[in-house]
Amino acid sequence: MQKSFDLKVLVKRVKDLRLASPQAQAPETSEKNRAAKTVKVTLPGHADTSKMSLPGLDLSAPVETVVSPTVYELKEQTEWRFEVTFGNTVEVRLLSGTAELFGTELPIQQTYTFTGTKAAIYTWHGCRIEVVGDCQVDYIAEETPMMIYANLHFALENLRDTAYSEGRDGPRVLIVGPENAGKTTLVKIITAYATKVGRQPVVVNLDTKEGLLSIPGTLSATTFTSVMDVEKGWGSSPTNGPSQVPVKLPLVYYMGLSNPEEKALIYKPVVTRLALSVMNRLQDDGEAKETGVIIDTPGIISQGKGGYEMIQHIVSEFSVSAVVVLGSERLYSDMLRRFNGQTTGAGEIIAVVKVDKSGGCVDRDEAYLQQFRQSQIREYFFGDANTTLSPHTQQIDFNQLTIYKLAEPIDDLLKSLMPGDVTEESTSAIFDKVRPSAQMQNVILTIVNAHPEDTQENIRDASVMGFIYIADVDEKKNKLKVLAPVGGRLPNKAIIWGSWPEGISDLM
């Protein structure tokens, strides 16, 4: 018998979430972190003068200022919400009590440094935190949907136990909702809670606007066996370099578009390919099979007809057994109408549940999102504040690369003039093979695990090997200046040029 998907009855089990996480043994920070901090600042209108020395002018001494830490006392079941701009840093330390950032527990006395972050530190039982630095916005919120999110976790735990006892796969959960409804945040929270109780969920990112352990423009899947990185969100993959938190190994596919509806001819087959790999993984990995899959989606597919077809496609490919609708009554009723009473291939009834959007969700403007994407790309090549990577630049001939550019969709007028039954498949090629050109300057290219002369379908369905950046194109000498994460010859593989993520002019 299938257990019901009930979000109300499990509140009492919240105390179970206070398990010691591996991070809880983090070393104490040094004494100097506890006192007021002395930081080096540069006065507006002045360059950093610490390395300059002009005769007669003493510009060598940096201006020092004392920043006093602020201590916040949080009552139980409240959260401190904060926003930090890019280029600014804020340090946060848990002084006493218990607290978590999107589900990941913070150890006492560990200092975390945030930049370009919008997040919240929640406490189930009350805590004191110390904050050093200027937040763009920060406040304490007393109303949060964390109890509902915890109950969602316990409802999933019930389904996992039932699935295990009946020899079935754990729940495959799809999170849908409008843009900025908190879908990714909810995925992080229920993933963190699952790993906290020893589960190993497979997390799938179908939102190409943000990368999960990869750069934007990709779809990926990763099994989470350990804690997430509090500062970076998801954490690091081996391509981001070593990390204090165990690195995760993502399986990545490239789509090269920000909006899946722009070219269903790419998105749907890549989703199918990823789903096949994930479902195979569940059969090979007992822990992942027991825990199941959590799928994040782009907000745009929750907006109406074309998007609903994508949702239908995802539900059938991943054999989704629970659809969680975040923050939209209308979407909830549309999903109920579409899936209520339907069963998965394995005969499970598809549950459709609605959960509240957090009042803390922030609408991110395009400038912030662009900086966020660029920071993900920068980190892929150069590492971050804690890890410095050494990418290599090399000059290569045009004919050393075989490049496939995503084909432009044929417009409706042209389609209407074409004879016969016109479908997207019959009118569009997937890629156009192109010769390097000046247009390619500053773009990111994707190397996939396919032979350069493979079929277009095989190239589209191949997993990603890595990314390169075109720093310069010399059309007279037929040469490209390429930045790659490692040195040596580029592999003889097909290379895809997509329109997403957009080029970066100042990467090097």
Ligand SMILES: Nc1ncnc2c1ncn2[C@@H]1O[C@H](COP(=O)(O)OP(=O)(O)OP(=O)(O)O)[C@@H](O)[C@H]1O
């Ligand atoms: N409780 C909270 N307090 C503060 N910030 C929050 C909270 N919940 C979410 N956020 C922030 O709000 C922003 C939007 O949330 P999130 O990325 O989870 O939404 P989304 O639905 O996945 O968005 P998209 O549709 O663009 O993928 C993020 O920057 C996230 O960190």
